Amino acid sequence: MGYFCYDLLDMYYHGELEASKEYLIHHSLVITAFSIILFSGRLFGLAMIALLVEVQTVFLHLRTMVRLLYGSKNMPKSIDLLINANMICLFLFRHLPVCYLLFYLLVQDVKVPLVLKTFLVGGLTFLEYHNTHLTMAMAKSDGFFGHERQALDEDSCDPLGSVNKGKESSPKSTTSSTRTARKVE
Template identity: 30%
Template structure:
């Protein structure tokens, strides 16, 4: 089934020759394998968090991983929506800087130029690769709803309805933590 990406923009996600023309039916072996490996990664990380972290510390990520595993699992098992899943993987580009931020925090390097630079890059990639990608995906789902079976459309819509607010909340937390410190945080730093 050929489904247009629904974007009049000449800038298309060209992830694989021809894939941008059919995000539903095209499933090149390399692309399908990448999505399958991603499911494995999210499963492994899910189990690791269950075993090694307290639920109150990891429930948001466990919830996130559950949604991704279901959505990507559909793409892998049905050999459909692989292109759409690859677009979703663009979000993971920002994860590089989120993880680096966590490493810098654990190393107590918050007051360094490296941390500050990473904070700026992190927010920039967050807007481009998380917020803009999720907005584009939501728009694509809406524009192509007549070409997507109801069950798959429902899973995709619920997935986007969960992921979008989660990412907006995380963006707010990052912005507040790295750029808008409260007067209480400033007092704590002065006391150190």
């Protein structure tokens, strides 16, 4: 929970909360859900499975750092391996656990109080939406499904979009290859 509290404070301090509504909702849901689980003493197993989602965050940040390092340069094949591994981990650690938890809460009799179950199902549904949005944005940015790989800079490295929306202009392609970088201005 410390990471989510810190990240919210960091977004507030840097004036990014207004443009980061999806992160604000995501972090607030996680903090609330884990607080309820901690204070009620119930569903620790579900919380542990939900924490698998954060394993992929390590790969997400590594991908971002490597992409920032190379910018718009052609990247070596090892970077393609990292990007592909990131997408695999995204499905293994973000989509599968959330879908399993939704199945568990909705289909199996877990004797969870209705109010708590409703909150958890709503939160997990939003989390799956958030993960799907993240997956599609990263797939497009990383050159999957016929898209051109986008070059990242410090402002455009967030897969869900820049927090400085007003300063952005439309992206211009500098290459035609589907897995080579293009500069986002």
